[in-house]
Amino acid sequence: MSTEDQMSIEDRVRTATRAGASLIRDVRPLAAPGPVSLRHRPGPASRRWLSWGVPLAAAAAVVAIAVGLVAVRQSGTPASSASQSATASATVPRYYAALDYDATGGIYTGPLIVGDDLTGKVIDTVSPPHGLHFVLVQGTSDDRTFVVTAGGQTTPPGMQPYTWYVLRIAPETARPFQLIKLPIKLPVSSAAIAWALSPDGRELAVESEPSASSAGDAIALGIYSVSSGAELRAWTTHTKIAQAPTKITLSWLSGGRQLVFTVSQFGAGSAYSLQLRTLDVTGAGTDMMAASRALLTVENSGPSTCDSLQITPDGGTAVCATQYAYVIGGGSNAGCANGGLEFTAYSVRTGKPVRVLYQYRGACHNGLSVLLWTDDSARYIIGTTVINVANQGGKQAVQLGVISNGHIHLLEISKSVSEGNYVIVAF
Amino acid sequence: MKQARQPAQEPSQQITALYQSHAVGLVRLAFLMTGDRPTAEDVVQDAFLGLHRRWDTLADQDKALSYIRSCVLNGCRQLHRVKYRQAKFRIDPLPDRESAEDTAILSEANRAVLAAIRRLPARQREAVVLRYYLDMTADQAAQAMGVSRGTVKSATFRGLAALARMLKEAK
Numbered sequence: 001m002s003t004e005d006q007m008s009i010e011d012r013v014r015t016a017t018r019a020g021a022s023l024i025r026d027v028r029p030l031a032a033p034g035p036v037s038l039r040h041r042p043g044p045a046s047r048r049w050l051s052w053g054v055p056l057a058a059a060a061a062v063v064a065i066a067v068g069l070v071a072v073r074q075s076g077t078p079a080s081s082a083s084q085s086a087t088a089s090a091t092v093p094r095y096y097a098a099l100d101y102d103a104t105g106g107i108y109t110g111p112l113i114v115g116d117d118l119t120g121k122v123i124d125t126v127s128p129p130h131g132l133h134f135v136l137v138q139g140t141s142d143d144r145t146f147v148v149t150a151g152g153q154t155t156p157p158g159m160q161p162y163t164w165y166v167l168r169i170a171p172e173t174a175r176p177f178q179l180i181k182l183p184i185k186l187p188v189s190s191a192a193i194a195w196a197l198s199p200d201g202r203e204l205a206v207e208s209e210p211s212a213s214s215a216g217d218a219i220a221l222g223i224y225s226v227s228s229g230a231e232l233r234a235w236t237t238h239t240k241i242a243q244a245p246t247k248i249t250l251s252w253l254s255g256g257r258q259l260v261f262t263v264s265q266f267g268a269g270s271a272y273s274l275q276l277r278t279l280d281v282t283g284a285g286t287d288m289m290a291a292s293r294a295l296l297t298v299e300n301s302g303p304s305t306c307d308s309l310q311i312t313p314d315g316g317t318a319v320c321a322t323q324y325a326y327v328i329g330g331g332s333n334a335g336c337a338n339g340g341l342e343f344t345a346y347s348v349r350t351g352k353p354v355r356v357l358y359q360y361r362g363a364c365h366n367g368l369s370v371l372l373w374t375d376d377s378a379r380y381i382i383g384t385t386v387i388n389v390a391n392q393g394g395k396q397a398v399q400l401g402v403i404s405n406g407h408i409h410l411l412e413i414s415k416s417v418s419e420g421n422y423v424i425v426a427f
Numbered sequence: 428m429k430q431a432r433q434p435a436q437e438p439s440q441q442i443t444a445l446y447q448s449h450a451v452g453l454v455r456l457a458f459l460m461t462g463d464r465p466t467a468e469d470v471v472q473d474a475f476l477g478l479h480r481r482w483d484t485l486a487d488q489d490k491a492l493s494y495i496r497s498c499v500l501n502g503c504r505q506l507h508r509v510k511y512r513q514a515k516f517r518i519d520p521l522p523d524r525e526s527a528e529d530t531a532i533l534s535e536a537n538r539a540v541l542a543a544i545r546r547l548p549a550r551q552r553e554a555v556v557l558r559y560y561l562d563m564t565a566d567q568a569a570q571a572m573g574v575s576r577g578t579v580k581s582a583t584f585r586g587l588a589a590l591a592r593m594l595k596e597a598k
Binding site for chain 2: 017
């Protein structure tokens with residue numbers, strides 16, 4: 001007779017419920033009360049609109065339209081309290097901006113495509129300023145503002161000099177977009193490697209490295225005023241914190257006081273660690289490492305590694321997007337099918353993986369996953385997976401979609417954006 | 428007089444303190460009801476947001492915990508009613524990655540009991556969990572569930588009988 005057989009049903013319930021409940025050891029912070037929105041709107045909307053001279057009436061109309069257009073992808077969900085939460089949780093950015101690089105030259109001279117991922121339609125195309133081409137586009141804390149960088153006609157992506165623009169879109173209005181040049185200039189010897197617009201839209205944080213070996217080896221992090229271009233704060237470090245091929249991320253936490261940046265350190269062989277560090281932008285000091293503190297470190301080795309580590313706006317979770325044999329090779333179909341390619345949520349508090357957001361389960365020779373957007377706590381993310389089924393020259397499958405609870409729901413991206421560029425679509 | 432009232436942030440501070448003290452316990456309760464941690468956290472967050480909205484109208488703010496526990500139970504109940512109608516994003520969620528420690532804690536026998544509990548009708552599940560996980564008396568469970576003491580006793584009896592049957596069949 002087993003132990004279970006000897007226990008009463010009451011005792012079995014007691015034992016099992018306590019064991020099950022003990023799996024919950026921490027919970028995420030309480031969300032701020034108010035209308036549930038997974039995007040942090042930058043600052044008071046009215047002030048931002050006024051700042052670019054839009055009449056109040058137009059601003060009100062845009063806000064009304066925006067409310068109507070927020071993408072709720074669970075139409076018909078019953079209106080109970082729990083289902084309202086589920087519906088709100090399904091609110092993902094509706095608008096995206098994308099570039100389409102020329103595969104041969106690596107330079108895109110065409111327009112920026114602004115699309116609606118609910119309908120698949122192109123909302124508008126934004127031409128680059130005269131004499132420049134768009135280099136990269138990045139999402140901000142709402143789906144109507146993007147940071148765009150532009151360079152000279154011969155400047156390939158990743159090289160200086162950049163000119164920064166803020167693109168604000170107002171779909172279905174008389175003036176569907178505004179492209180505003182920012183008066184921010186980095187030193188000539190610096191190359192920007194990551195940047196992020198603050199939640200209130202007033203400051204741009206830029207991480208840069210020397211563009212030439214003669215310029216020293218210091219990594220710099222600066223905060224610039226969007227309105228004046230003035231450098232408001234600056235930190236530097238001589239620690240090699242941004243080493244290829246790991247992806248560098250820079251982001252603001254919701255309150256606009258903390259910046260989170262990535263530190264990559266290589267060990268023996270192909271092993272490396274990715275660390276997220278937080279920096280209080282109101283704190284003292286100018287040494288980027290001394291003024292910051294480690295939040296989370298992920299150690300990597302083998303064919304499947306964390307390719308990028310991105311903090312969520314609430315600061316409670318980090319999302320690791322893995323690559324499988326994409327960088328160093330050596331992959332096998334079995335490895336890929338057994339979870340080599342996935343998006344994993346880590347608890348910042350415990351430093352441990354807490355949830356597999358999505359795992360590619362098919363066969364592949366190698367693959368890459370890229371995080372494009374995350375909600376406040378990584379309940380919903382938007383990501384791209386690139387799957388190479390065979391060796392070079394073989395078939396490649398790319399999918400871009402909303403990821404939640406282990407599933408990916410593909411978004412409607414305009415045919416004007418080639419699948420190969422799904423890894424750089426901005427939300 | 429309006430000026431004599433507590434500062435505006437005080438309810439938020441009280442609710443935050445309540446959350447810090449009881450959120451883990453409430454998420455555990457919701458987790459036992461729903462079997463899904465993210466959903467359990469959502470339900471608890473919703474309950475606290477609801478509490479925030481109704482704070483000023485609570486007759487007895489000292490009973491906020493009882494109120495919120497009822498909200499959590501109600502949230503779990505609502506969720507079971509609608510879960511099959513939710514289409515796009517909530518289909519067969521991939522289970523959370525389980526640590527070796529978790530695996531050790533949750534033996535096969537415990538898993539079977541938890542799975543069986545989740546198959547119980549909502550009222551029976553609530554009654555069984557409140558009585559045997561939270562060790563509530565029938566009167567306390569009745570108050571939390573918003574039903575009579577007799578209903579709790581009968582739901583508990585039926586729930587335990589159903590559990591015994593399910594576990595026997597599963598062998």
